[in-house]
Amino acid sequence: MQGQSVTRIRVPFLDLRVSSKERLALLSAVDLVFQHGRFILGPEVQQLEESVAKYCGRQFAIGTGSGTDALFLALKALDIGSGDEVITTALSWIATTNAIAMTGAKVVFADIGEDLNIDPESVKELITEKTKAIVPVHYTGKICKMDALTALAQRYNIKLVEDAAQAFGSTLAGKRAGSFGDVACFSMNPMKVFAACGEAGIIVMDDPLIYEKLMALRYNGTVNKEKCIATSLNCRLDTIQAAMLLHRLQGVDLLIEKRRAIANRYGQGITSFVRIPVEAEAEKGVYYTYQIQTPTRDALKQFLEERGIETKIQHPFLMCQQPIYQHLLQRSVPCAERLVREILCLPIHEKMSLEEQDWVIDSIASFYA
Numbered sequence: 001m002q003g004q005s006v007t008r009i010r011v012p013f014l015d016l017r018v019s020s021k022e023r024l025a026l027l028s029a030v031d032l033v034f035q036h037g038r039f040i041l042g043p044e045v046q047q048l049e050e051s052v053a054k055y056c057g058r059q060f061a062i063g064t065g066s067g068t069d070a071l072f073l074a075l076k077a078l079d080i081g082s083g084d085e086v087i088t089t090a091l092s093w094i095a096t097t098n099a100i101a102m103t104g105a106k107v108v109f110a111d112i113g114e115d116l117n118i119d120p121e122s123v124k125e126l127i128t129e130k131t132k133a134i135v136p137v138h139y140t141g142k143i144c145k146m147d148a149l150t151a152l153a154q155r156y157n158i159k160l161v162e163d164a165a166q167a168f169g170s171t172l173a174g175k176r177a178g179s180f181g182d183v184a185c186f187s188m189n190p191m192k193v194f195a196a197c198g199e200a201g202i203i204v205m206d207d208p209l210i211y212e213k214l215m216a217l218r219y220n221g222t223v224n225k226e227k228c229i230a231t232s233l234n235c236r237l238d239t240i241q242a243a244m245l246l247h248r249l250q251g252v253d254l255l256i257e258k259r260r261a262i263a264n265r266y267g268q269g270i271t272s273f274v275r276i277p278v279e280a281e282a283e284k285g286v287y288y289t290y291q292i293q294t295p296t297r298d299a300l301k302q303f304l305e306e307r308g309i310e311t312k313i314q315h316p317f318l319m320c321q322q323p324i325y326q327h328l329l330q331r332s333v334p335c336a337e338r339l340v341r342e343i344l345c346l347p348i349h350e351k352m353s354l355e356e357q358d359w360v361i362d363s364i365a366s367f368y369a
Ligand SMILES: Cc1ncc(COP(=O)(O)O)c(C=O)c1O
Pocket: 066, 067, 068, 069, 092, 093, 095, 096, 137, 163, 165, 166, 186, 187, 188, 189, 199, 200, 201
């Protein structure tokens, strides 16, 4: 192709702009909040909590200011703190580790499998008498091997806290993400599939005692804003975000179908060139990100960039490679260390045209040709 100009279609990694049709609906939801004036814990927060609990097949949900808040509060509600150990994956956004470390517990990093999710075998090897919880992350929106993790949690009497930040709407054997652990946490920041127009998170659970504890923990550890029964912070969800999320919840399944269609198209087009995400028969992921694996990742990224295709190395470092946490690594995580050098996120969002999708596929094919 040297000397020839290549057609160039700009493909942004994400497009968070709100369509004019949706803008009207969101504005009218916000307008209702302006009218009643209950900007904090207004009726929309409770409506959202009830709707999300139902969507996830849970008894209770509690809105929080972010997914990070959700994780921190969930761990606190399970009485996790200093002297405890919590096992989590090596590969996630750093919020997972920060939330554990903020409780005072020691973070223990497990290796991942080829599916990029925590490897239950690695978890098993790391369990000690101090292990109080496992925090599996449904990375990219793919649900972890929950049967194996639940069996370990039951056998060793350990709590299971799903970090489902990336997985709202994913299902495994008909069960939704968030319905497996003692407690599960979601992020609804604007990049997520189920997204607010700002920061937002939510915790789901079945146990009424944990729910009660969380109600206090969410607002400075107080009951009725009077009595303080636990050390905590202000982690409430804004009513305005809840109002917009309530509207968006109605359309979330359609968004997921659109993303799955793009993932399917990518899969068919590029499977002979790179390792693509694969699903078991009983599995339906939301493809929060579409991560391919290839040893020639950096050259491919550069090539796609030259063709106007924006890709991302979303987490270029493992959590256990971060300067602040590297001293915590007890056992090496060889699979994670290899895969973090090979993964690349392709653009995937519901606004992508077929032309854009084909441009990505054709460009990857051209690179390997
Ligand atoms: C796996 C994971 N956990 C936790 C979080 C934290 O969520 P938030 O950004 O809403 O605090 C994120 C956010 O991207 C995430 O991807």
